[in-house]
Amino acid sequence: MLEKRKIVIVGNGMVGHHFVEQVIEQQKAQHNKQQSLQPLEVTVLSAESRLAYDRVHLSEFFSGKTADDLAMTTPKTYHSWDVNFRTNAKVEHIDRQFNVVKTVTGETFSYDKLILATGSYPFVPPIPGHKQPHCLVYRTIEDLHAIERSAKSSKVGVVIGGGLLGLEAANAIKQLGLETHVVEFAPQLMAVQVDAGGGQLLRSKIESLGVQVHTSKVTQNIGKGEQCRYQLQFADGEVLETDMILFSAGIRPYDELAKMADLAVGERGGVVINNLCQTSDPSIYAIGECALWQNFIFGLVAPGYSMAKVAAKHIFSDFYASADVTEFTGADLSTKLKLMGVDVGSIGDAHGKTPGSLACIFEDQPNSVYKKIVISEDKTRLLGAVLVGDNSEYDTLLQYMLNDIDLPETPEALILPKSEGEVSLGASALPDTATICSCHNVSKGDIVAALDDGCTDLGEIKSCTKASTGCGGCAALVKNVFEEELQSRGVSVKQDICEHFPYSRRQLFDLIKVEKIKTFDELLEKHGSGLGCEVCKPTTASILASIYNDYILDKFHLPLQDSNDNFLANLQKDGTYSVVPRIPGGEVTPEKLIVIGQVAQKYDLYTKITGGQRIDMFGARVEQLPLIWQELIDAGFETGHAYGKSVRTVKSCVGSTWCRFGVQDSLNMALDLENRYKGLRSPHKLKFAVSGCTRECAEAQSKDIGVIATENGWNLYVCGNGGMRPRHADLFATDLDDKTLLQYIDRILIFYTQTADRLQRTSVWLENLEGGLDYLKQVIIDDSLGLSKEMETQMENIVGKYQCEWKTTLEDPIAMKRFKAFVNCEEQDENIVFVKEREQIRPAKDVEKLERIAVVVDP
Amino acid sequence: MSKLTKQLIEKQIQKQVEPLESQSSGQTWHSVCRMSDLIQDAGVCALINDKQIALFNIKRQGKVYAVSNFDPIGKANVMYRGIIGSVQDEPVIASPLYKQQFSLTSGRCLQEQDKALHTFDVRINEDTVQVFL
Numbered sequence: 004m005l006e007k008r009k010i011v012i013v014g015n016g017m018v019g020h021h022f023v024e025q026v027i028e029q030q031k032a033q034h035n036k037q038q039s040l041q042p043l044e045v046t047v048l049s050a051e052s053r054l055a056y057d058r059v060h061l062s063e064f065f066s067g068k069t070a071d072d073l074a075m076t077t078p079k080t081y082h083s084w085d086v087n088f089r090t091n092a093k094v095e096h097i098d099r100q101f102n103v104v105k106t107v108t109g110e111t112f113s114y115d116k117l118i119l120a121t122g123s124y125p126f127v128p129p130i131p132g133h134k135q136p137h138c139l140v141y142r143t144i145e146d147l148h149a150i151e152r153s154a155k156s157s158k159v160g161v162v163i164g165g166g167l168l169g170l171e172a173a174n175a176i177k178q179l180g181l182e183t184h185v186v187e188f189a190p191q192l193m194a195v196q197v198d199a200g201g202g203q204l205l206r207s208k209i210e211s212l213g214v215q216v217h218t219s220k221v222t223q224n225i226g227k228g229e230q231c232r233y234q235l236q237f238a239d240g241e242v243l244e245t246d247m248i249l250f251s252a253g254i255r256p257y258d259e260l261a262k263m264a265d266l267a268v269g270e271r272g273g274v275v276i277n278n279l280c281q282t283s284d285p286s287i288y289a290i291g292e293c294a295l296w297q298n299f300i301f302g303l304v305a306p307g308y309s310m311a312k313v314a315a316k317h318i319f320s321d322f323y324a325s326a327d328v329t330e331f332t333g334a335d336l337s338t339k340l341k342l343m344g345v346d347v348g349s350i351g352d353a354h355g356k357t358p359g360s361l362a363c364i365f366e367d368q369p370n371s372v373y374k375k376i377v378i379s380e381d382k383t384r385l386l387g388a389v390l391v392g393d394n395s396e397y398d399t400l401l402q403y404m405l406n407d408i409d410l411p412e413t414p415e416a417l418i419l420p421k422s423e424g425e426v427s428l429g430a431s432a433l434p435d436t437a438t439i440c441s442c443h444n445v446s447k448g449d450i451v452a453a454l455d456d457g458c459t460d461l462g463e464i465k466s467c468t469k470a471s472t473g474c475g476g477c478a479a480l481v482k483n484v485f486e487e488e489l490q491s492r493g494v495s496v497k498q499d500i501c502e503h504f505p506y507s508r509r510q511l512f513d514l515i516k517v518e519k520i521k522t523f524d525e526l527l528e529k530h531g532s533g534l535g536c537e538v539c540k541p542t543t544a545s546i547l548a549s550i551y552n553d554y555i556l557d558k559f560h561l562p563l564q565d566s567n568d569n570f571l572a573n574l575q576k577d578g579t580y581s582v583v584p585r586i587p588g589g590e591v592t593p594e595k596l597i598v599i600g601q602v603a604q605k606y607d608l609y610t611k612i613t614g615g616q617r618i619d620m621f622g623a624r625v626e627q628l629p630l631i632w633q634e635l636i637d638a639g640f641e642t643g644h645a646y647g648k649s650v651r652t653v654k655s656c657v658g659s660t661w662c663r664f665g666v667q668d669s670l671n672m673a674l675d676l677e678n679r680y681k682g683l684r685s686p687h688k689l690k691f692a693v694s695g696c697t698r699e700c701a702e703a704q705s706k707d708i709g710v711i712a713t714e715n716g717w718n719l720y721v722c723g724n725g726g727m728r729p730r731h732a733d734l735f736a737t738d739l740d741d742k743t744l745l746q747y748i749d750r751i752l753i754f755y756t757q758t759a760d761r762l763q764r765t766s767v768w769l770e771n772l773e774g775g776l777d778y779l780k781q782v783i784i785d786d787s788l789g790l791s792k793e794m795e796t797q798m799e800n801i802v803g804k805y806q807c808e809w810k811t812t813l814e815d816p817i818a819m820k821r822f823k824a825f826v827n828c829e830e831q832d833e834n835i836v837f838v839k840e841r842e843q844i845r846p847a848k849d850v851e852k853l854e855r856i857a858v859v860v861d862p
Numbered sequence: 863m864s865k866l867t868k869q870l871i872e873k874q875i876q877k878q879v880e881p882l883e884s885q886s887s888g889q890t891w892h893s894v895c896r897m898s899d900l901i902q903d904a905g906v907c908a909l910i911n912d913k914q915i916a917l918f919n920i921k922r923q924g925k926v927y928a929v930s931n932f933d934p935i936g937k938a939n940v941m942y943r944g945i946i947g948s949v950q951d952e953p954v955i956a957s958p959l960y961k962q963q964f965s966l967t968s969g970r971c972l973q974e975q976d977k978a979l980h981t982f983d984v985r986i987n988e989d990t991v992q993v994f995l
């Protein structure tokens with residue numbers, strides 16, 4: 004039996020954990036190569052009470068994440084990897100002579116290789132009074148618990164330190180409802196990452212969010228307060244009262260252990276390491292925030308991850324003489340973050356310290372945007388950048404800097420607003436060495452190699468390179484590289500909608516339109532194979548409806564519809580349906596409200612106001628749908644198309660009719676829009692909103708089509724989105740009169756329904772449209788394709804054919820046949836069971852169904 | 863609750879959740895409806911001996927298929943409301959809840975190996991649709 008090789012890791016923070024992952028990976032690679040491998044024993048000793056968690060996203064704890072959400076691993080995972088671990092096991096002694104470490108619990112562990120991944124702790128300046136109970140720090144989950152407890156009995160909170168972490172901490176206590184102050188010793192915020200101009204803007208943005216900023220303040224004493232618990236006394240004689248103090252004045256490496264073991268330690272702390280991450284004792288390594296490399300401590304996670312990889316590879320090469328060795332050669336400290344909703348980016352030499360460097364600055368005060376680039380003396384290289392208020396150029400700028408890419412003739416174009424001509428960098432312009440994912444240090448070359456090794460979809464690329472599995476910030480770039488690379492190999496990124504048709508949605512649309520195809524069968528006969536499926540059938544139905552707007556449940560179209568369209572209602576988890584009558588603009592008479600109440604009462608439906616300004620009734624059985632709709636239609640309601648890929652709601656505020664600020668009649672416009680476009684079938688659902696003034700109570704800028712009143716008419720916004728990936732709508736045209744507004748919307752909607760992909764919202768459609776917003780403007784406003792007349796006629800045709808599908812259905816005996824639980828009898832589905840909660844029905848859970856049966860059989 | 867009652871309940875649940883545990887004895891042809899009661903290229907549901915059976919009439923094949931109506935993944939009686947399709951020439955029905963596909967010939971779920979629908983023989987006797995169970 005071969006003796007075990009022992010690796011002991013002190014500290015299970017983000018970097019310590021990453022090291023474990025690297026070891027497991029190396030081990031797998033070894034197993035693939037060699038038969039008999041000397042077995043490894045990996046032991047993790049953690050001072051904290053839990054295994055590694057995501058410190059970078061610590062602040063999300065205050066927006067609802069739990070310790071479990073933040074966890075990066077679980078005991079189960081470590082067990083499955085055969086990794087020993089101890090929590091609450093701080094290491095207090097290293098015996099280098101016998102290669103043994105000892106924990107506070109008295110346990111000892113021997114090692115062949117020892118890894119110090121002890122990280123760092125928050126520095127608390129020794130101001131008199133700093134040890135009082137509500138003086139806290141921000142580093143661990145336990146710290147967060149303490150902050151939460153303290154906040155319960157506090158009204159005012161102060162963060163000492165206006166750096167990156169300080170501002171994050173300030174955001175956290177603000178979220179906890181405290182009056183929040185930031186006290187900074189330097190004359191500006193985030194002095195490390197941004198320059199004075201950026202700092203100024205950042206300050207005003209943060210102040211506008213209600214956080215008070217005090218710069219150039221030296222705290223001398225923490226005394227007893229008069230209104231609050233404490234009083235901060237500053238060197239300039241001023242004071243500030245507060246109930247809680249959070250110190251965020253920098254970090255200090257945990258290097259006590261190394262000092263006691265006589266390892267080389269930097270003058271101002273940090274365990275000295277070489278390029279292989281070895282300390283002055285070659286069998287002991289230090290990685291992450293406790294390590295001092297070339298007199299520098301990296302306070303970010305990405306360099307720590309690189310160190311973990313270097314150390315793991317080196318240990319394997321020593322144990323098994325086979326793995327490749329790499330060196331740690333420093334790391335880029337560029338950062339991109341969102342602080343209290345404010346974008347901040349800092350790249351390379353942000354302060355322009357390089358001799359001879361030049362700066363271009365763009366500042367847009369009305370929109371609170373500040374951008375600066377620092378370029379080399381010969382104007383060919385980007386050295387650094389500062390972005391505040393808008394990070395959209397961050398990725399491109401970073402690539403320029405990291406990869407030494409030649410700057411364009413007019414480098415200032417890189418930060419000027421987009422309409423001045425787009426100069427963002429395509430993935431194909433990047434060299435193979437370009438870092439795409441900095442969290443996992445994945446280069447463009449790594450992604451290309453993964454493709455060569457047979458990864459065929461994005462998911463595989465992610466799992467085999469780990470790209471975009473860290474902070475996720477690089478996801479768009481990873482996708483771009485992947486797709487451009489596929490394309491450059493002549494592999495067309497497959498656009499076929501399914502196995503039955505070798506066409507994209509757009510191609511199908513053209514085929515149907517040009518050949519005047521009227522049914523799915525005809526299309527399948529001419530251009531497809533097999534029986535079709537749940538992808539191509541509803542797509543075809545939607546295209547047919549967009550072009551002809553025929554009744555969707557006629558004999559030919561019915562089998563194509565998704566079950567929601569098929570029953571003109573939204574299917575719920577238990578097989579029942581919901582009913583949403585249209586309430587245009589959210590305006591409803593008391594009489595109609597009463598009808599909804601009566602119908603819901605009669606059929607015992609669960610009733611809820613939706614997020615779209617209307618009322619949803621849940622729990623209707625399939626056989627009840629026609630009865631319910633008959634009553635609603637008799638009272639003057641129409642279908643709300645909540646089930647369709649079609650126009651949903653036009654949300655509106657009350658506008659100038661009631662509101663003292665309104666400048667146009669937004670409600671009237673909303674009604675016009677909703678009545679004009681209701682029933683229009685499209686690739687995905689469409690949502691509109693109209694606001695009566697710039698206060699924007701209808702949230703038009705998050706809709707596919709948003710209209711905001713101005714003194715002179717209407718501003719039109721397009722392609723906004725809420726949902727999974729919110730997108731702010733783009734301003735498309737300003738001060739339009741009613742007629743032009745409708746004209747533009749007609750054209751945009753037709754252009755979208757003709758060219759978008761299946762289930763592509765307008766937001767994604769625009770982002771993928773070559774030429775983007777400018778191109779869309781050319782087509783719609785300048786009529787560059789000469790299509791605008793045709794598009795308007797097309798829309799008139801659809802608008803003219805509107806019918807309430809429920810009304811038509813109630814009159815159609817064939818369609819009505821489907822609204823029955825069983826063809827052969829009048830029974831009901833027994834598996835649909837409701838219980839009452841808060842005085843309304845809801846679907847019963849499995850155990851509740853069991854109890855119900857218990858009542859039946861256990862009299 | 864007595865042990866016996868509990869067993870009884872479990873049986874009941876079994877019946878609801880897994881309504882088609884095949885009974886070996888007493889199988890026979892049941893007349894369900896007329897051909898014209900079926901919907902071309904879509905489904906209807908029949909209740910036969912307390913069991914819900916989804917029937918699909920595929921025009922192109924001139925064939926009628928019968929499977930259990932209970933969606934074993936979504937856990938609701940909804941299969942007949944799905945969309946008919948084919949995967950490499952095998953006729954399938956896609957669940958309207960979460961869109962998994964089930965073979966209409968074998969009942970097997972194409973996405974989750976361990977899930978399946980029960981399948982039944984169907985014949986058309988003159989104009990009457992008959993199912994064997």
Ligand code: SRM
Pocket residue numbers: 573574575580581583611612613614615616617618619645651652688690705706723724725726727728764
């Ligand atoms: C009922 C409602 C929630 C509520 O209780 O308030 C709702 C319910 C559903 N939403 Fe929604 N959404 C509702 C407002 C919204 C909103 C808010 C809004 O419209 O102002 C949004 C974000 C805005 C947006 O769409 O841009 C919203 C974003 C989504 C999305 C994500 C879309 C996206 O682009 O990311 C989906 C999923 C999808 O459509 O694929 C979705 C899908 C659904 C579905 C259809 C899920 C499903 O397939 O069962 C739900 C139907 C329930 C039903 O039976 O009616 N719902 N949903 C709201 C109905 C509004 C209405 O009157 O029609």
Ligand SMILES: Cc1cc2nc3c(=O)[nH]c(=O)nc-3n(C[C@H](O)[C@H](O)[C@H](O)COP(=O)(O)OP(=O)(O)OC[C@H]3O[C@@H](n4cnc5c(N)ncnc54)[C@H](O)[C@@H]3O)c2cc1C
Pocket residue numbers: 013014015016017018019020048049050051058059060061062092093094095120121122123141142143168171257260290291292293301302303304305307340
């Ligand atoms: C609020 C916050 C936000 C941040 N945001 C970002 C960001 O956006 N981007 C970024 O790159 N970085 C960010 N960081 C920094 C990042 O979290 C650190 O760089 C990273 O966690 C360092 O990892 P580490 O493993 O070296 O140290 P740590 O994560 O601190 O882990 C060290 C562990 O070792 C334990 N330990 C110490 N001494 C001993 C001992 N003697 N025995 C046993 N165990 C011991 C400690 O208790 C700790 O659990 C942020 C940090 C904080 C606090």
Ligand code: SF4
Pocket residue numbers: none
């Ligand atoms: S948010 Fe999700 S769960 Fe809630 S209604 Fe919308 S789709 Fe359903």
Ligand code: FES
Pocket residue numbers: 439440441442443470471472473474475476477478
């Ligand atoms: S850069 Fe963070 S995941 Fe790629």
